[in-house]
Amino acid sequence: xxxxxxxxxxxxxxLSEIGRLAEFAAAAVPSIFVPPIYLRLTGQQMMRIxxxxxxxxxxxxxxxxxxxxxxxxxxxxxxxxTLVPNVVVLGITRELGPVMAGLMVAGRVSAAIAAELGTMRxxxxxxxxxxxxxxxxxxxxxxxxxxxxxxxxxxxxxxxxIGVMGGWVVGTQSLGFNSAVYIHNTLDYMKDSDVISxxxxxxxxxxxxxxxxxxxxxxxxxxxxxxxxxTTNAVVSAAILILATNYAMTSFFFGAGR
Amino acid sequence: MTTPKIQxxxxxxxxxxxxxxxxxxxxxxxxxxxxxxxxxxxxxxVTLKCILGLLTPDKGSxxxxxxxxxxxxxxxxxxxxxxxxxxxxxxxxxDSLPVWENVxxxxxxxxxxxxxxxxxxxxxxxAKVGLTKDVAELSPAELSGGMQKRVGLARAIAADPEIIFxxxxxxxxxxxxxDVINDLIVKTVKDMGVTTLSITHDxxxxxxxxxxxxxxxxxxxxxxxxxxxxxxxxxxxxxxxxHGRADGPIKMEIVR
Numbered sequence: 460x461x462x463x464x465x466x467x468x469x470x471x472x473x474l475s476e477i478g479r480l481a482e483f484a485a486a487a488v489p490s491i492f493v494p495p496i497y498l499r500l501t502g503q504q505m506m507r508i509x510x511x512x513x514x515x516x517x518x519x520x521x522x523x524x525x526x527x528x529x530x531x532x533x534x535x536x537x538x539x540x541t542l543v544p545n546v547v548v549l550g551i552t553r554e555l556g557p558v559m560a561g562l563m564v565a566g567r568v569s570a571a572i573a574a575e576l577g578t579m580r581x582x583x584x585x586x587x588x589x590x591x592x593x594x595x596x597x598x599x600x601x602x603x604x605x606x607x608x609x610x611x612x613x614x615x616x617x618x619x620x621i622g623v624m625g626g627w628v629v630g631t632q633s634l635g636f637n638s639a640v641y642i643h644n645t646l647d648y649m650k651d652s653d654v655i656s657x658x659x660x661x662x663x664x665x666x667x668x669x670x671x672x673x674x675x676x677x678x679x680x681x682x683x684x685x686x687x688x689x690t691t692n693a694v695v696s697a698a699i700l701i702l703a704t705n706y707a708m709t710s711f712f713f714g715a716g717r
Numbered sequence: 718m719t720t721p722k723i724q725x726x727x728x729x730x731x732x733x734x735x736x737x738x739x740x741x742x743x744x745x746x747x748x749x750x751x752x753x754x755x756x757x758x759x760x761x762x763v764t765l766k767c768i769l770g771l772l773t774p775d776k777g778s779x780x781x782x783x784x785x786x787x788x789x790x791x792x793x794x795x796x797x798x799x800x801x802x803x804x805x806x807x808x809x810x811x812d813s814l815p816v817w818e819n820v821x822x823x824x825x826x827x828x829x830x831x832x833x834x835x836x837x838x839x840x841x842x843x844a845k846v847g848l849t850k851d852v853a854e855l856s857p858a859e860l861s862g863g864m865q866k867r868v869g870l871a872r873a874i875a876a877d878p879e880i881i882f883x884x885x886x887x888x889x890x891x892x893x894x895x896d897v898i899n900d901l902i903v904k905t906v907k908d909m910g911v912t913t914l915s916i917t918h919d920x921x922x923x924x925x926x927x928x929x930x931x932x933x934x935x936x937x938x939x940x941x942x943x944x945x946x947x948x949x950x951x952x953x954x955x956x957x958x959x960h961g962r963a964d965g966p967i968k969m970e971i972v973r
Contacts, residue, residue: 583809586771590803590882591823591872592795598826 483674490596491605500602508568508603508669509610513617515567516560520618523555524625532634540636544644547626552619552653553713558705560618561664564611565697569672572603573693576676577686585677600677604669611665612658619654656712663708664701671697720783722747722880722912723768728777729936730763737763738774739936745914750906752923753916754958755933756967761916762806764933765882768914769801770794781880799827802873802911806885808865810857816868817843817853823876842871846901863894867901874905881906883915887922899925920959932958934967 524547531546532539576599579585588595623645630636672693679689723745730738737760745751755761766772768779770786779787786797810819818825820842821835830838836853843853846867857865866886873881886902887895899922906913906926917923923930924944931941932955940952947959957965 579811582807583805584811586766586769587803587805587809587811589771589794590769590798590801591876592798592827593822594791594795 479678480674483677484670486596487600487604487670487673490594490601493597495597496605497598497602500598501605504602504606505610507571508564508606508665509614512564512567512610512614515563516614516618517621519559519563520551520556520622521625521628523559524551524622524627525629526625527551527555527622528626528629528634532630539634540640541644543630543634543636544626544641545648547630548623548645548649549653551622551626552649552657554657554705554709556618556622557615557657557660557664558701559622560615560661561611561668561701561705562698564607564614564664565668565671565701566694568607569668569675569693569697570690572669572672573676573679573690574686576673577679577689580677580679581682581686595677600669600673603673604666607665607669608662609665611661611668615657615661616654619657652712656708659712660705660708663704667700667704668697671700719747721745721780722749722782723914724778724780725764725768726778726780728764728767728774728779730760730767730772730774737936738767740777741933741936741938743931743938743941745912747912748910750913750915750926750928751931752927752929753914753931753933753938754918754920754923755916756918756958759933760936761933762884765884765914765916769803769882770798795827799876800879802876802878802881804866804869804873804881804883804886806888808857808862808869810865810868810872812857814857815853816848816855816857816860819857819868820853820871820875822872827876839871839875842875843868845874845905846871847897863890863897866890866894866898870898870901870905874909877909878911880912880914883913883917883926885917885919886915886926887917887919892921895919895922896925902926920961 527547527550528543531543535542576585579599585595585599588598627638627641627645630641631638675689675693675696679685721744723743725741725743728738728741729736741760741764743764753761753764763772767774768781770789774787777787778785781797781800784797786794789797810816811822814822817836817839820839824830824835824838825832840850840853843849848864848867848871852860852864857868860868883902886898890898903926913926915926927944929942930944930947931938933939934954940950940955942950947955950956953966957967
């Protein structure tokens with residue numbers, strides 16, 4: 460095929476996808492604020508998205524914090540006892556806590572949402588909602604977005620604590636640091652603004668995770684295979700958007716001049 | 718002359734370059750049972766989805782009780798859809814909810830009824846389609862196809878609609894269960910005095926539930942008349958379809 464035609468076709472597909480996503484988001488966001496708001500469903504989703512993600516997020520944070528402590532200690536001969544807790548608390552609260560939690564929840568939750576909504580689409584359950592005078596955006600999309608935006612910061616707060624603890628465990632058990640000194644150094648270098656910027660990121664990631672899951676599920680087509688590719692696309696696009704948004708937000712919070 | 722319950726005029730719908738509906742004209746009078754017959758892919762489902770607002774036609778007008786419904790806001794659409802009940806081909810029950818909540822869905826979400834009161838009504842409607850109390854607590858996935866269809870019917874009639882749509886009500890059922898469903902449809906429709914619009918390619922079912930039959934072919938209504946005249950339609954397309962003959966003016970697009 461003509462390479463120019465290929466580039467053109469790719470551009471058209473890419474732009475129309477962005478347009479469709481923008482249209483979807485424009486319908487989804489107002490549905491969060493306009494009644495009826497389904498509190499029961501939102502509560503259910505908070506359990507599924509937030510609470511049941513705790514083990515995955517906790518384990519990820521623990522090993523990330525531990526590995527970070529180990530990496531920093533290796534080759535540092537002087538002042539490791541100060542440097543390790545410093546880098547661990549800074550790295551976890553600013554970057555690794557939100558990003559690792561975001562990516563893990565994207566894998567778990569975006570996929571689950573896309574599969575559920577996709578199956579509802581191909582079995583006509585979403586059409587059935589409309590015929591029962593229920594707006595699918597309010598009934599399906601809004602509770603998931605609200606739940607993800609509210610629970611992601613909580614998950615990241617937990618990830619921050621467990622991540623720092625991972626560093627502390629490795630520091631005291633394997634590197635032979637003094638526990639009291641480690642904790643003292645950690646608290647010395649922990650800044651409120653770092654933690655809060657991470658929590659803002661978490662809320663944004665929560666929005667991306669739920670939106671991508673809902674979007675790909677809502678528009679899935681063509682039976683089992685369609686639902687399968689919707690699930691894959693949801694996870695991949697959520698992960699990429701999380702990393703891109705993370706960069707944008709980092710440059711906003713910590714950008715030039717600070 | 719009374720206003721027709723549903724009136725379609727010149728409804729056109731295309732997907733990409735494929736024209737699915739090519740100017741459909743159709744009128745359903747109040748209290749009438751109209752069945753649209755036609756082969757797979759002739760646009761029967763698309764017609765239904767256009768009336769329900771699940772798809773927007775490219776051209777033409779659709780009126781429900783004299784009200785134009787093709788370009789409605791979503792809240793106005795919800796109001797119109799309150800007049801409708803729909804039985805989906807695959808029943809389309811919500812698998813996250815038990816059977817009774819499926820039936821009570823429109824009552825709880827749409828009418829804001831309390832759960833216990835809605836459950837009472839749901840059990841009544843389930844009894845109407847011959848299902849007992851113990852089925853009410855099951856999840857839809859635990860039911861057979863025929864039972865799912867009956868629950869779907871109970872859900873469609875739960876909020877006392879004025880118009881019920883049936884999308885291939887007997888497809889995928891054994892002949893006996895198909896007849897049970899047909900009888901149920903005829904009985905509920907008679908009891909409730911509603912208007913119905915069904916689509917099917919099952920002629921046994923069509924003859925049983927229809928007052929009037931319309932045939933859709935290549936995106937157009939090519940014949941429409943009372944059920945009693947279907948055998949004397951004088952239309953060779955209709956003749957071929959109702960007798961299920963492979964040879965005739967309708968050519969299946971099969972690559973040999």
